[in-house]
Amino acid sequence: MAATYGIKWYPTGSLILQPLTHQVDAIDGNTGLLRDRISLPVTVANAFDASVVDTVDNSLFLITSEGIAELSLSSLPVGIGSVLPASGSTSGGLTVTVEGTGFDSGTQVQLDGSSVSATVVNNQTLTFVTPAHAAAGVELSIQNSTGQTYVLQDAFTFISGTGQDVPTKPTHARQPTAREDRRSLTRIPARNRLAVGVPAHRL
Secondary structure (H helix, E strand, O other), X not given: OOEOOOOEEOOOOOEEEEEEOOEEEEEEOOOOOEEEEEEOOOOEOOOOOOEEEEOOOOEEEEEEOOEEEEEEOOOOOOEEEEEEOOEEEOXXXXXXXXXXXXXXXXXXXXXXXXXXXEEEEEOOEXXXXXXXXXXXXXXXXXXXXXXOEEEEEEEEEEEOOOOXXXXXXXXXXXXXXXXXXXXXXXXXXXXXEEEEEOOOEEO
């Protein structure tokens, strides 16, 4: 199946969205592995830039053979894009913000194998407070209510003393803002847009 132009980072950095002729692949932003494949009932155009991420409505707009299709991104797999700050004191008590995908009200968080209380802000953001821990780099594990689990190695580093507020990997190119995305869509008449909504099926 041929690839098309318009690869996009999901705004949180957790996934890369790769449009193909009849599907969209969600690729892990940390490992490069395929996380999900969303089948489409339309053909994606082989255009110079065939996709735009809308961060306001959490959708992916695609140029297709039947017009502009809006693909809901509300069911993306659990992933981690950033951990801020990514280091802190061994004494704990630091509020850490995690941005990614697939978070829900039942999401559970573990740091180095131990559960920590988390506050889910929305399906892309959660926070937790670090416990006291010996100096070391530790893994962060996130599991949502459906049982999907994502583990990021060396996601947070406990440092003796005050520690440093350092962003974690990955870093990626700046993405267009929602306002910029909407401007690019205004070039296409609204009457030609096709709302696909939820994918026909997921592979």
